[in-house]
Amino acid sequence: MTIAMPEDLTHNQAIVLDCLIEAGRAMTAYQLLDELRDTGLRAPAQIYRALSVLARRDLIHRIESLNAFVACRHGDHSEIVAFAICDDCRTIWEFTLPRDSSLNAKADSKGFTINSAIVELHGRCAECKETRKQWLGH
Amino acid sequence: MTIAMPEDLTHNQAIVLDCLIEAGRAMTAYQLLDELRDTGLRAPAQIYRALSVLARRDLIHRIESLNAFVACRHGDHSEIVAFAICDDCRTIWEFTLPRDSSLNAKADSKGFTINSAIVELHGRCAECKETRKQWLGH
DNA sequence: CAATTGAGCGTGATATTATAACAGATGTTA
DNA sequence: TAACATCTGTTATAATATCACGCTCAATTG
Secondary structure (H helix, E strand, O other): OOOOOOOOOOHHHHHHHHHHHHHOOOEOHHHHHHHHHHHOOOOHHHHHHHHHHHHHOOOEEEEHHHOEEEEOOOOOOOOEEEEEEEOOOOOEEEEEEOOOOHHHHHHHHOOOEEEEEEEEEEEEOHHHHHHHHHHOOO | OOOOOOOOOOHHHHHHHHHHHHHOOOEOHHHHHHHHHHHOOOOHHHHHHHHHHHHHOOOEEEEHHHOEEEEOOOOOOOOEEEEEEEOOOOOEEEEEEOOOOHHHHHHHHOOOEEEEEEEEEEEEOHHHHHHHHHHOOO
């Protein structure tokens, strides 16, 4: 799947987004800084500024539990976005929760209005589980 | 609701847990350090060590989106724990997701095995929504 | 008993993550 | 033109978290 790269990004924003898309994985701000040092980005503030614009536009997501950032891979941001993070291979699967999920139901039942939600699952993806089984001789 | 204070905690662990329980809200490690400086806890490492034991025992939870810690208010840790955080009054409502939630279903459908989950809702609690309505003259 | 082990402790230093503050450049609007 | 908003590069600093050392104490074990 090719990720769309908007035309109206500034130079720095485009560079940072491109790096995240190319990487295909979550990267911390300082990992981005290391990667991008020879493109002229030298200071944390430059990275964080770009990240903050990209995140506001939902072109990237911040993974709270990794203090890292990942290029967005889906469309509809009116639904709750969730991540399944494989702690073996670091792959991140991005998906959305239906509007009538038990999460929304619980919140509604208490009169809680959701502005934003962080949903991050940690565990093992199907591939790594298979691999692990082989190691263990199953 | 009174929160149980286990007997087998060390001095520092008990002090930190007690502070979180008394506070009734999420506190960062450095807020705890400030509060507890006159009890003899002087260094970040002391706080973080206590927090790490308490978290391992599920006596506290880390709120990723606040970089903060809160005393646990419920029992069953075999279910997914979720937090609804009021961004007005900072109150945190802790609840669990049913084992057959759409979250588990989605993960299962992809063969993803959940080891741990972070679910943090941000928004406005029922009380604050009322208050806000009054401000706006509704 | 002595030896070992493991957990926790206090301390100082350091690593990692993130923001503040300032001044210059650029494009847009009035 | 002037006012403005946004982005830029830079330096410095704040906020969050861990490492490494040597010490104590209690439990285990030979």
